[in-house]
Amino acid sequence: MGLLVPLVLLIFLEGYAQRLQDVPPQDRAAIQAIISAQIEAFKKDDAVRAFSFASPGIRQVFQTPERFIEMVRTGYAQIYRPLRVEFGPATRSLGALQQVRQVVNLVGMDGRKAVAYYLMERQPDGSWKIGGVQLELVADPGTT
Secondary structure, three states, X not given: OOOHHHHHHHHHHHHHHHHHHOOOHHHHHHHHHHHHHHHHHXXXXXXHHHHHOEOHHHHHHHOOHHHHHHHXXXXXXXXXXXXXXXXXXXXXXXXXXXXXXXXXXXXXXXXXXXXXXXXXXXXXXXXEEEEEEEXXXXXXXXXX
């Protein structure tokens, strides 16, 4: 009986932590729409529109749409010109109810696969902006 209470409490807390990480469907849809719209802007070389989806912090770092799109063009080829985009899970950062991490699986023009981890930030007006992206290239199993 002495172990039962801690075990029940652990199961409850694990479930509670998971609910805190769950992203409501309407937020997931809004986040995916923002990411998709930015990728479409990249495909059209519409720097102004692509830059409009960036968070204030990103906008402050790059200052101009031209600098921003040049950084994406040279460092994030799979995002700049993807052949395929598939959304994976979205999770809320524990303790950060205004931030969501959205996983996006990509295939670039060169056929190389990558996983992008988008940090999405809720703005004071309730909208979502892209606060950063970490891109990891996926090793091709045929080359190992």
